[in-house]
Amino acid sequence: MDTTEPKTEPHVDSTLRHESPRTIITERYRDLLLEQESLPDRVFISGYSLRELDPNLVVLDEAANEHPLMKISSTVGIVRSLTIAGTIFAPSVHLVMADLNITDSTIGALQVSIFLFAYAIGPLFLAPLSEIYGRTIVTHVGNFIFVTFSIGAGFAKTTAQFSVCRFLSGIGGSASIAVLGGLVADIWDLSARPKASGVATLGPVLGPILGPVCGGWMSQRASWRWTLWVPAIASSVIGIAGFFAMSETYAPRILQNKLRKTQTTRPNARLYTVLDLTSHPTGARHMFSQFARPVIYLVVDPALLLASIFLSVIFGVIYLIIVTFADVFGSRYHHSVGIIGTDFLAIGLGMIIGTIGTIKAMEAIFTRDNLNGKVKYQPESRLLSCIIGGTLTVGGLFMYGFSAGKTHFIVPLIGSTIFAMGAMNVMLAIQLYTLDGFKFPASAFAALSVLRCIFAGVFPLFGEKLFEKLGVDWGVALLAFLVVGIGLPLVTMLYVFGQRLRKIGVAHMEKFEMEGKR
Known part of the structure; x- marks a missing residue:
């Protein structure tokens, strides 16, 4: 935030005295x-x-906590709550196949995967929209679409409808x-972001876990259709x-709303904001560039691409392990559908x-990089903990795979x-790296x-x-x-060369942004 006081100079050039306040503010800005x-x-x-240089300049009053960085919003809690329902019907996919006469196991698995493919496509245009119209409206509209078609899926009679x-x-x-x-x-600023990001992202990552816990018992006691309803x-x-509790958190949108509100009370004043001090192109080409930004980020920024590949492998492995639970704990340990759902805990x-553990590690790393008030922090510092995380990931996989069906069921559960x-x-760690290292965090996160x-x-x-070919152990x-x-x-490449790779991405993105402004 710009909390510093306006610069005052004892000797002002005579030509500057004749400049308008808006011109002076533009230079200072x-x-x-x-x-x-x-x-x-x-x-x-x-x-x-x-603000004191021109009474017509509309700003976010930081003394009144109008800047979103100065307040904790209930919006985060609501958005996080909307991210956990996607895979709730996963344990009942075999019931869906039987009810809709699906005989091909790949087509059956596709009914889970198709939701995730939509999660990949949606943010490509929804994230840029949130950087134009704000976070709140995108969340509301997305939730309405989710509710409408989830109800429709519960009434589906054919595979195509479903x-x-x-x-x-x-x-x-995917809007959330x-x-x-x-x-x-x-x-949240850099120092508070690890804790905030950890809490906020628990919804998306726990969704595949808590969903089956509820869905397993729901399918067993009621119907798979209720896992959608x-x-x-x-x-x-x-x-x-959310309509009553959510507040907008995107600062430019908040400032635009304040300008419109102020114009109703001062209709004759020539009000403006800092957003009016820089060019903001419009037109179809510019809009296309905004929607294409996440994909362009992924293509032209090597640091973001490398981070995305590693994160994607980890996320894909999580879903593959989830697929094995029905076989491991159902066929080998004879757990019911409901108990299998509980195993996901x-x-x-x-x-x-x-x-x-990651939050504690991130806070320690940030403190180390900012000793004596000297900021040495670089976004690549977020990746240090991946060494320990990767070791635990690999060790847990070996323990789970080679103990499944051969020991007491608690052993593969500990491995998982x-x-x-x-x-x-x-x-x-990778999500924090993405938030800290890129100019448009929403689009980078979508990428x-x-x-x-x-x-x-x-x-x-x-x-x-x-797993049929290799078995659970070697699979x-x-x-x-x-x-x-x-x-x-x-991770090694990103930690050593990440700063240089991000500079390459910045140069490419600036070229892309300039093309969009033409």
Whole structure:
């Protein structure tokens, strides 16, 4: 935030005295933007320190906590609550197949994956929309679409009806994912961001875990259709509460709203904001560039691409492990559908422990990098903990795979807990790296989600055949080798060369932005 007082100079050039206040503010504002370029945190500058230079300048009053960075918003809690319903019907996929006459196991697995493919596509345009129209409206509209088509999927009579409704409900549900990264960057600064990000992202990562816990018992006691209707009902209640409790967190949108409100009370004043001091192109080409930004980020920024690949592998492995639970604990340990759903709590417990451990590690690293008030922090520091996280991920996978069906069922559950601890550490570290290292955090976060959701959707499609060929033991071992073979080189490259790679991405993105302005 621009909390510094306006610069005062004892000797002002005579030509400057004849310049308009708006011209002076424009020059000062550009100086503030240039000064911010050297800082690791990119907080929106609303012009608060320039407010006394012109009464017509509308700013966010930081003394009144109007800047989103100065307050904790209930919006985060509501958005997080909307991210956990996607896989609740996963344990009942065989019941869906029987009811809809689906005989191909790949088509059956696709009914879970299609929701994740929608999660990959939705943020590509929803995240840029949230950087134009704000986080709140995107969340509300997305939730309405999710509720509508989740209810429709519950009434589906054919595979085609079910697939279309699942895909469209996934598009709507992805709105909460699309805005989540931006929300964290809107409200919390670098020092508080690890804890905030850990809490905020527990919804998306615990969704695949808590969903089956509820869905398993629901399918066994009621019907698979209720695994779609109950999330729709819950999201409706949360959405209605959101209309009253959610507040906008995107600072430029808040400033635009304040300008419109102020214009109603001062209709004759020539009011403006710092947003009017820089050019903001419009037109179809510019709008296309905004929607294409997440994909362009992924293509032209090598640092973001490398981070996305590692995160996607981890996320895909999580979904493959989820696929094995029905065979391991159902066929080998004879657990019922409801008990299998409860077995997923082992992964959920690991994710919670991993989140707490990662937050502590991130806070310690940030404190180390800022001793004596000298800021040495670089976003690549977030990746240090991935070494421990990757080790736990691989160790947990080996323990789970080679003990499944050969020991007491508690042993593979402990292995899955250790695996989840490490996986959560890696995911949270990479997500924080993305929020800290890129100019448009919502679009960067959406870009990160593209490969993540595609991998999570594709992996279960070949998972059953993989484990049929290799068995659970060597099939899971292959996943462990995949994490080692991809994760270790990528993290090393990002930590050593990440700053230079991000500069390459910045240059490419600036060129893309300039093309969009023409």
